Amino acid sequence: MLENLVAWLTGNLSPSARIWTALAPAILACAYFLGGLLIFCIRCAFKGVPRDEETLKRGSTVLVGFFLRHYFFWVIQPLWAVILRSGLPANALSMLSGLLGISSGVAVAAGRFALGGWLFLAAGILDVMDGRIARTRKEANPAGAALDSVLDRYVDSAMLMGLAWYYRDTWVLLPALGALLGSSLVPYVRAKGEGLGVSVRDGAMQRLERVLFLGVGTALSPILEAVFWPEQKHPMHWLAVVGLVFVAVMSNLTAISRFRNLVKALAPKRQEARSEKAIVGLNAAAGAIATAVDFALVLALVEWMDLLPAWATVLGALLGAVVNYSINRVLTFRSTAAVGRQMVRYAVVSGTSALLNAGGVALLTLHPQLAYTLGWWLVRGVVYFAWNLPLQRDYVFNDTASNNDTLLEQRPHAA
Template sequence: MSEFWSWFSGDLSTEARILSAVAPALLPILWFIGAMVGYAVHVKRAGPHIDAEVEDRQTSPLLGLSLRRAVDWSLQPFWRAVRATTLPPAALTTLSVFLAAGAGVAVAAGRFSLGGWIFLVAGVFDMLDGRLARATNTASARGAALDSVLDRMSDAALLVGLAWYYRGSWVLLATLVAIVSSHLVSYVRARGEGLGVSVRDGWLGRPERVVILGLTVALSPAIAALQEPLSAHPMHWLAVAGVLIVAVGATLTAAVRFIHLLARLDTRHLRGRSLGLGEGSAFRAGVAAAVATAVDAASVVALVAVLDAPAWLATLAGCGVGAVVNFSLGRSWAFDGSEGPRGPQARRYGVVWTGSSLLNAGGVGLLLLLPGLDYRVAWVIVRAVVFFGWNYQLQRDYVFAPADGVPHDA
């Protein structure tokens, strides 16, 4: 009885911790191997498994179309069993949320293996609810809204549990980024669809996030038991890696979707100023900014290292030096503003530069309130955000905008 309770409470030996993480994986591994072999035979005899639900979904390097077809083919018996229960689709949606919430609680309590496997099971049920609704002709706007909202709750559940577990560590910041960026990926897609634009770009959609987080969290105790066998609160580095992958991947995916959404909505910029390598493109603006930033960075480092100037003041001075370089490159090459009058362009650039300087200096000053953060790291983070969110947009559409509003190379 005591041994059973130790498994339930998580008070396990090193061997038991490894076994608790790896043992649940044996069944999925055996199923996956059998599924791949069986599907290969099926393809050879009858061709690839084609299902509209699979074909319409977003693919990625992690979960390509062939793998999705194989997994869907192997899940057909389970799918038929679910249909045979005659459960309403909303029941599967609710069950998925309950399981995801349970996974979050388990992880918050330090039971990573239990939480990870429960989260993966929740992902399977979430994959089936919409399909069940369409297969039984019960799909409705109400059901779609319910599914969308509850999916966001499921997305957050495991990450909130991880945030609680890592609340005293730097991993908390990565977990918060993962929460925000994961929601942005879905929100940008939903907003695009509301505006009549399909946006499914990027590498880390919801299925990929579920697989990465579920597997890394579920298997992390096996590695933690070897690395930190005596720790009552191990770091679970494999789970940390999963969080970092999701945080970075979801942020990039949301950014790519957002950029593509804006490009598809703004036909004037689509004709030549935002995309590609020509005049007015983000590429040329980025090169011009990189050259100016190199001069800026050298100035900042020199002022801080040699003259011992405060980081925020050095940043402000560096912006001034880089501004001259950036304006010259922008006018002559990046945006080809040489046809416009230099004086008005310089005044407009001064407005943009003032805002950029204040944003950069203020951003660096605020980030340095965080203990242990190097000023160079803070500088890079702030500079990237200000470039894409402020400098490029205003230089393209305000400082060097053609008088007729039509791009030079359109």
């Protein structure tokens, strides 16, 4: 018995012990939560879904809807009642949540994924309770809210830093860093929006979802490793990898969605002839047509007229630029401003776009493990949405701005 306890504490576990350290808490948790779900469903059938007012205010997401949220807060009521009667201050729960969350990062960095996962989930449950305890006792104050919010960032960062350290010699380091970035930006964009008077709470990957997918995936991952790869000294923990990649992708998509909605809410309103989706579609179609025309001319000049490929490429690029400009002017933006000014601005945007694309691909090719074709597409997509499209809309084909510039040029200068 003592030897097993020492092995558990030092992490020198056999495959079966690794399974049970992950599975034993899971069995207890599953028995409680699945039994609670059955009782909850029976209760809902006779009395309806018990509504949790705070859940209704906070809203739901695609990944975790209202039913599951109401169920969760209903099923943890016994634990919440015990903590409420204990008299523990809400700030003490916040600190305990922070300590458990930081400990989870230390555990996974050392390869103890079951321990780290369950600590992370326990920290998440305590984080749910501290604010409710404070509001129930009418002790809620800005200092407690600030403490809770900052500790949440430390907990998320500690867990993801621990995973990044464990996977530092593998490709999983990249999604770990991506999840760290996304998990930091999601609450930051929301806080920035609230500071500017705009509420941005949308997105599928909020904190409850991050804790759920990352915590469960990490806690249960040793089971698969012990069953299929029992002899590996540094197992991949594939279930944790899946949860980590999912959190990385969805948290960044949530941050981008919030950022886009925030900028859209704060930006001056524009009178568009059509929807933004239609503009993006037509602009992308213009680019595809121009690329096809460019390539066809290069083939024709090289194959039929024996022109050097370099000169053919120059002529093809010029024709593609004219085609792209014409389609965007006539169909996409329906511009009526002076052609000369637009052509100059279009040339500036196209030239800088070429430099950005070339520089981005050059940087990514410094990492030989990344295929240059994938890097090419990644850079193209980023440059298109971050540079080409906004500048074509707001700088090249913006008739209002062009008319204002013309009026400023025509206004007589003061003596």
